[in-house]
Amino acid sequence: MYRIEICANSVASCVEAQKGGAYRVELCAAIPEGGTTPSYGEIVTARELLDIKLNVIIRPRGGDFLYSDVEIRTMLKDIEMCRKVGVDGVVFGCLTADGRIDMEKNALLLNAAKGMNKTFHRAFDRCKDPLQSLEKIISLGFDTLLTSGGKSKAEQGIDLLKELVEKADNRIIIMPGSGINEENIGKIARESGAEEFHLSARQPVESKMKFRNSDFAMGGKNVSINEYSTLITSAERVERTLKILKNL
Numbered sequence: 001m002y003r004i005e006i007c008a009n010s011v012a013s014c015v016e017a018q019k020g021g022a023y024r025v026e027l028c029a030a031i032p033e034g035g036t037t038p039s040y041g042e043i044v045t046a047r048e049l050l051d052i053k054l055n056v057i058i059r060p061r062g063g064d065f066l067y068s069d070v071e072i073r074t075m076l077k078d079i080e081m082c083r084k085v086g087v088d089g090v091v092f093g094c095l096t097a098d099g100r101i102d103m104e105k106n107a108l109l110l111n112a113a114k115g116m117n118k119t120f121h122r123a124f125d126r127c128k129d130p131l132q133s134l135e136k137i138i139s140l141g142f143d144t145l146l147t148s149g150g151k152s153k154a155e156q157g158i159d160l161l162k163e164l165v166e167k168a169d170n171r172i173i174i175m176p177g178s179g180i181n182e183e184n185i186g187k188i189a190r191e192s193g194a195e196e197f198h199l200s201a202r203q204p205v206e207s208k209m210k211f212r213n214s215d216f217a218m219g220g221k222n223v224s225i226n227e228y229s230t231l232i233t234s235a236e237r238v239e240r241t242l243k244i245l246k247n248l
Contacts, residue, residue: 002189002245003196005055005175006233007035013202013233014046014054020238024053026091026119026198031231033062034122037078040085047086055089055117056082058109065095065123072105079112089117091146099128101136110141119144122177125151134164137172144173146198153179154188161192182241189248197245201237204229 006017008025017025027046028035035057043056060067060074067075072094079090090113094102110118120142127133130150137145147164149157154176165174176188177198185197207228218227 001195002242002248004238004242004245005177005196005198006238007031007177007198007200008046008233009200009202009231011042011045011049013200015049016233016235017201017238018050018052019235020201020233021242022052022238023196024055024088025050026055026057028057028059030062031200035059036061037075040081043082043087044085053088053117054086055091055119056087057121058082058090058092059121065093065126066097067094067105072108075109076112079109079116083113083116087116089113089119089143091119091121093120093123095123095126099126101127101133101140103136103140106140117144118142119146119175121146122148125149125157130160130164131167134167134172138168142172144175144196146175146177148176148178149192155179155184158188158191161188161194165193182237182244185241186244186248189245199241200231201233201241202231203234203237205232 003023005024006022008014008017008027009031014025027038029038030036036059046054058075058078060071082090092109094105096102120137124147148154149160151157161176168174173196174194175196175198176194180197180199
């Protein structure tokens with residue numbers, strides 16, 4: 001009954017996730033910012049190459065989840081595009097300035113995503129009252145709630161994750177995510193009672209560039225990134241993680 005969703009940062013990661021046996025991918029850009037909506041080209045190419053389910057994050061920028069009317073307009077356009085190219089589901093979440101679920105804006109986006117799978121993402125982990133917020137998310141009609149249990153990593157949030165699974169009572173899927181890997185997924189699954197999990201299973205892949213200019217950095221001086229290495233999901237890591245779940 002266990003399922004894995006891979007947080008995919010590229011088409012290459014999507015393909016590896018599928019090879020490893022993932023149930024679904026969530027395609028995102030700008031992972032260091034928590035994920036933003038990927039390009040049209042990335043989405044279409046992923047759809048062309050995947051037989052498994054494809055979800056796409058609808059998030060116009062990093063930072064908080066208090067969106068302006070212009071940003072909501074952008075998100076509606078992105079949902080429309082995802083529908084047209086055959087994406088299975090969309091992932092989003094809007095909050096009010098006082099840390100509550102924005103019923104009006106979420107409802108607007110949900111209406112645009114009718115017929116698609118809808119996940120409320122980790123905006124939930126910035127909510128003022130998680131149990132009250134859970135009820136609002138369920139009442140809106142979301143299918144899945146992605147959460148780390150209000151902590152930076154899901155392993156730290158197991159107590160709340162367990163409570164959310166119990167309170168949800170199969171009315172919505174509670175999907176733990178953030179920092180989940182082969183070493184801790186067994187513990188998180190056993191102690192939380194969750195059956196779907198969100199992880200990246202990435203590993204560094206070295207660039208094939210032979211000439212390298214060490215005096216130049218695309219990100220500027222204040223950004224420290226290895227520009228000759230790319231993190232890509234590993235099919236082998238996905239397979240190993242699934243085996244652990246199957247043996248529980």
